[in-house]
Amino acid sequence: MHPAGERPISVGVAGATGYAGVELTRALSRHPHTRLRIAMGSSDRPSAASPRLNRIWDGEIEPFSVAALADADAVFLALPEAAAAEIVPPLLDRQVRVFDLSGAFRLRDAEARARWYPATPTDVAESAVYGLPEHYRDELRSARLVSCPGCYPTAALIALRPLVKAGLIDGHIIIDAKSGISGAGKAASERTHFSECHGSVAAYGVMNHRHGQEIEQELDRPVTFVPHLVPLDRGILETIYATVAPSVDESSIANTLGSAYQDAPFVRLTGRRLPEIKHVAFTNFCDVGWVLDIDTRRLVMVAVIDNLLKGAAGQAIQSFNVAYGFDETAGIE
Numbered sequence: 001m002h003p004a005g006e007r008p009i010s011v012g013v014a015g016a017t018g019y020a021g022v023e024l025t026r027a028l029s030r031h032p033h034t035r036l037r038i039a040m041g042s043s044d045r046p047s048a049a050s051p052r053l054n055r056i057w058d059g060e061i062e063p064f065s066v067a068a069l070a071d072a073d074a075v076f077l078a079l080p081e082a083a084a085a086e087i088v089p090p091l092l093d094r095q096v097r098v099f100d101l102s103g104a105f106r107l108r109d110a111e112a113r114a115r116w117y118p119a120t121p122t123d124v125a126e127s128a129v130y131g132l133p134e135h136y137r138d139e140l141r142s143a144r145l146v147s148c149p150g151c152y153p154t155a156a157l158i159a160l161r162p163l164v165k166a167g168l169i170d171g172h173i174i175i176d177a178k179s180g181i182s183g184a185g186k187a188a189s190e191r192t193h194f195s196e197c198h199g200s201v202a203a204y205g206v207m208n209h210r211h212g213q214e215i216e217q218e219l220d221r222p223v224t225f226v227p228h229l230v231p232l233d234r235g236i237l238e239t240i241y242a243t244v245a246p247s248v249d250e251s252s253i254a255n256t257l258g259s260a261y262q263d264a265p266f267v268r269l270t271g272r273r274l275p276e277i278k279h280v281a282f283t284n285f286c287d288v289g290w291v292l293d294i295d296t297r298r299l300v301m302v303a304v305i306d307n308l309l310k311g312a313a314g315q316a317i318q319s320f321n322v323a324y325g326f327d328e329t330a331g332i333e
């Protein structure tokens with residue numbers, strides 16, 4: 001644990017003017033063990049922080065500078081992946097611990113990484129720890145580079161990984177995922193601006209989404225992953241369809257998930273009471289419910305998170321807490 005009286009960890013945020021970056025700035029400015037040393041946007045001039053942070057954090061958004069970031073003990077990167085890929089190596093060279101929210105360092109397979117994240121340097125990628133604390137707690141303790149999971153993979157893996165690892169799932173898995181629009185970042189595109197999204201739901205990236213690759217990596221099996229944009233500002237709900245192995249019953253599912261998450265402060269298992277986005281919005285929780293039809297062996301799971309917290313900023317701080325030996329919930333209770 002962090003000894004009482006020891007100096008706080010000095011932290012920096014790059015991408016502090018983006019959706020995930022504002023959440024990082026808010027939480028890190030009030031975290032009991034950090035001092036928010038610097039927060040940056042992409043500009044070369046200082047600017048005022050978002051009005052959302054009034055009376056929470058009184059600092060100014062500083063011009064983007066790798067050298068200034070490198071003066072912090074730990075840095076959170078909420079940048080586009082090509083920008084993160086470029087600045088992670090010099091930060092690591094300066095002994096900074098890096099918590100990268102982008103996808104740049106998530107994929108371990110070099111060919112897949114070259115396809116989805118071509119700017120990522122291979123040698124550095126090999127040292128990254130996948131920042132899903134519920135499954136990589138031990139590895140995080142010594143990590144220098146933490147690659148935080150994608151928002152869709154976070155919900156899917158928390159629901160499925162214990163069951164797949166225990167051999168409870170038989171056959172193919174389908175993940176039908178719905179995300180609020182903030183998952184796409186703050187810059188509006190034709191797909192994400194209000195008049196396109198409001199009153200509509202659209203599937204996209206079918207059989208062709210980098211988060212599908214990431215889920216397959218962590219489950220070590222193929223899945224059918226179909227993301228949808230829904231007209232919400234934040235939140236993800238995934239409905240997961242699978243067939244369980246013969247002899248698997250309600251108690252095998254409940255016991256496997258229960259023992260996987262008995263010490264996980266942010267996973268709430270709800271059983272047949274299926275969770276909804278509103279149950280987790282503005283929190284770092286992932287709620288997982290399920291219904292098993294024992295006669296047909298069909299299992300339906302529902303997993304929900306807030307994409308900007310458990311899917312991004314909150315999870316990165318959770319990994320930071322584990323990496324530094326703080327209470328896992330510090331600053332994100």
Ligand SMILES: NC(=O)c1ccc[n+]([C@@H]2O[C@H](COP(=O)([O-])OP(=O)(O)OC[C@H]3O[C@@H](n4cnc5c(N)ncnc54)[C@H](OP(=O)(O)O)[C@@H]3O)[C@@H](O)[C@H]2O)c1
Binds near residue numbers: 151187
């Ligand atoms: N949104 C989510 O739900 C979510 C979930 C998980 C992971 N992520 C990942 O987290 C990262 C940030 O996502 P976001 O949704 O917060 O994005 P965003 O809203 O688009 O914000 C991007 C941030 O990066 C800054 N930036 C852009 N290009 C830059 C450059 N070349 N150099 C320095 N700064 C630059 C922007 O600064 P300006 O404001 O000055 O342009 C802004 O602060 C992405 O890699 C994303 O994939 C996002």
